[in-house]
Amino acid sequence: ESPMASTLARTALRTLRRPRPLSLPRSFGFMASGSKGSSLARHKRSTFGILGFEEKQGWKGFAFRATTLDAVRKWASEEDIEEARKFAHTFRPQHLPTDKMEVSFARSSGAGGQNVNKVNTKAEVRFSMSAAKSWLPRYTVKQLSALERNRINKRGEFVVQSQRHRTQEKNLHDCYAKIFDMIRDASYVPSEASEEKQERIKELAEKATESRIKRKKEHSSKKKDRKARKSGDFF
Numbered sequence: 001e002s003p004m005a006s007t008l009a010r011t012a013l014r015t016l017r018r019p020r021p022l023s024l025p026r027s028f029g030f031m032a033s034g035s036k037g038s039s040l041a042r043h044k045r046s047t048f049g050i051l052g053f054e055e056k057q058g059w060k061g062f063a064f065r066a067t068t069l070d071a072v073r074k075w076a077s078e079e080d081i082e083e084a085r086k087f088a089h090t091f092r093p094q095h096l097p098t099d100k101m102e103v104s105f106a107r108s109s110g111a112g113g114q115n116v117n118k119v120n121t122k123a124e125v126r127f128s129m130s131a132a133k134s135w136l137p138r139y140t141v142k143q144l145s146a147l148e149r150n151r152i153n154k155r156g157e158f159v160v161q162s163q164r165h166r167t168q169e170k171n172l173h174d175c176y177a178k179i180f181d182m183i184r185d186a187s188y189v190p191s192e193a194s195e196e197k198q199e200r201i202k203e204l205a206e207k208a209t210e211s212r213i214k215r216k217k218e219h220s221s222k223k224k225d226r227k228a229r230k231s232g233d234f235f
Contacts, residue, residue, distance in 0.1 A: 068201070069190050076139050081189050084139035088187035093180045097135050101127040101179075103172065108163040122163040123171035125179065129156050136183065143186035 072081060108122035129152060133141055145152065152158055160182075162174035193201070 069192050070198075072189060076142070080137065080139040083137040084187050085189050087137045087140065088184065088189070091184060091187065093176070096176055096180060098176065100131065100135065101125050105168055108171075121166060121168055121171060122161060123168060123175050124159065124161045125172070125175040126157045126159045129158055132158070137187065139189070140183060140187045143188075144182060147186055148182055 069081075076084075102125070104124045104126075105120040106122045106124065107118075107120055129141065129145060132144075136144070144158070148158070151160060158179075160175045160178050162171040162178065164174055165171050
């Protein structure tokens with residue numbers, strides 16, 4: 001037996017022994033729930049958008065940001081809503097209390113050329129969520145904890161990293177910019193919906209429910225037809 005033949009035989013044997021990944025259709029929810037192109041994800045976006053919620057996916061699961069004032073009032077008081085509105089109107093990047101944030105640097109796996117993995121260019125900024133209540137509205141803290149909960153560690157610290165640039169200064173500024181954008185998004189309070197808009201939302205919700213039930217009935221009918229064809233009973 002030639003060395004080449006024995007090598008090919010060993011390679012083929014390893015390939016046969018290697019477990020094959022489970023291949024499932026994209027329509028399966030537990031496989032494609034995070035995919036923007038899946039039917040389940042499209043159904044989630046349309047349904048929650050109609051009911052007054054906007055979907056935001058993180059690696060720990062889904063968080064929903066209320067997009068109607070009625071949905072916000074279910075968990076936030078009028079004082080919290082008004083405080084968040086005033087804060088969002090006046091909040092600027094220079095208002096970030098950087099003195100209350102802990103900054104550290106580490107080896108970067110991003111941009112750096114020959115310096116990559118040699119110099120500490122990756123920036124990391126963290127602050128305590130419990131201490132943030134002294135400079136953030138309660139509404140913003142709750143929203144930030146829900147929408148960006150994958151950034152909060154076990155010690156209750158909100159952690160943001162950046163390694164996009166080659167210098168510490170630029171990566172640090174990028175961290176601050178990320179924090180500002182996330183705080184601004186978490187401080188958003190939807191405006192009061194008019195009666196016409198509320199009626200429109202109700203109509204869209206009813207249509208979405210009817211459409212979903214119709215699709216389920218059509219799918220059920222297809223399955224019954226397949227079973228009838230297999231059994232040979234066409235009547």
